[in-house]
Amino acid sequence: MSSTSSAPRPGREGRGGLARLGPLPWIGPAVLLIVVVVLWPVFEMVRTSFLKISSSGFVRGSAGFDKYKQLFEEPSLPSVILSTVVWTSVVVAATMVISLALAQLFNQKFPGRRVTRWALIAPWAASVVMTAIGFKWMLNQTAGVLNTLMTDLGLIDGPQDWPGDPATAWPWMMFVAVFVSLPFTTYTLLAGLQTVPAEVYEAAEVDGTTAWQTYLRITLPLLRPALLVGMVINLINVFNSFPVIWSMTRGGPDSDTATTTVFMYQLKNADIGQSAAMSVVNFALVVVMVVLFLKASRWNQEEGR
Numbered sequence: 001m002s003s004t005s006s007a008p009r010p011g012r013e014g015r016g017g018l019a020r021l022g023p024l025p026w027i028g029p030a031v032l033l034i035v036v037v038v039l040w041p042v043f044e045m046v047r048t049s050f051l052k053i054s055s056s057g058f059v060r061g062s063a064g065f066d067k068y069k070q071l072f073e074e075p076s077l078p079s080v081i082l083s084t085v086v087w088t089s090v091v092v093a094a095t096m097v098i099s100l101a102l103a104q105l106f107n108q109k110f111p112g113r114r115v116t117r118w119a120l121i122a123p124w125a126a127s128v129v130m131t132a133i134g135f136k137w138m139l140n141q142t143a144g145v146l147n148t149l150m151t152d153l154g155l156i157d158g159p160q161d162w163p164g165d166p167a168t169a170w171p172w173m174m175f176v177a178v179f180v181s182l183p184f185t186t187y188t189l190l191a192g193l194q195t196v197p198a199e200v201y202e203a204a205e206v207d208g209t210t211a212w213q214t215y216l217r218i219t220l221p222l223l224r225p226a227l228l229v230g231m232v233i234n235l236i237n238v239f240n241s242f243p244v245i246w247s248m249t250r251g252g253p254d255s256d257t258a259t260t261t262v263f264m265y266q267l268k269n270a271d272i273g274q275s276a277a278m279s280v281v282n283f284a285l286v287v288v289m290v291v292l293f294l295k296a297s298r299w300n301q302e303e304g305r
Helices: 010-014 017-021 024-048 066-072 077-106 113-125 128-138 145-152 166-193 198-206 211-222 224-239 243-248 260-268 272-304
Strands: 051-053 059-062
Touching: 024 051, 024 272, 051 272, 066 272, 077 113, 077 166, 077 224, 077 260, 113 166, 128 166, 128 243, 166 224, 166 243, 198 211, 211 224, 224 272, 243 260, 260 272
Parallel strands: none
Antiparallel strands: 051 059
16 A cells, blocks of 8 residues: 555646746747847947947947946937927827727717728838838929829918928928828727626616717727827837938938937948947836836726726
């Protein structure tokens, strides 16, 4: 009887080697990918911001915090930061409002709903650079469709250089940014609307609430998670937006139509270390956005309990 009890169990004997590592063999490749693709570039970016690097790419020694000091002494930096705040706020706000209206529309049953849903995917499926360049040619001063049409209709006296003037370039770039952001945000909010139970609306109708009261007291609170996701992702994407601005104006003239991301790229031609310092500042701002998102998500979960 003792020999039987002392015999090793097949299950325990089979658990050796990889089994002792738990989930590590499965998550290891993902962790390695994050280290190589995310953490290592971030480390190199921070390290570069403390170096003196020539225009040809040779390291000339340590710069300490000189690159950060030079960055914050840049005369264009305050206006670039202000432009970034206005750019991000306007594009995100317009995208959320228009997407919410489109999501409400697509959540209704009407003839041709499937076709209109497919049509909305077009700006998302197309390359952002291709879309921005298309609008740039449409706004071209000599051969642009917009100038030709408005001149023929007598709306303007002559061709206008829309992208060349910051006063007109910013509204057009914001329009393009909203245009390419609508599909993702609309479908995110549409998915949130479709999770709202129909019984809730039926109960509200029995209680005699108006359509506006139902929307404010039921639809919007239940749509809050989708709104939060759409807003935070748009904040990150619009803040880091590069293709739209670079393709249409390259941040010029000078840095009059540049955000901090485009300004970072412009600094690369003059000082790589200073450009890396601007990258670190941008990265820190993105991290702050992510932290705020996590706090907001936790607050949302606690409120729902």
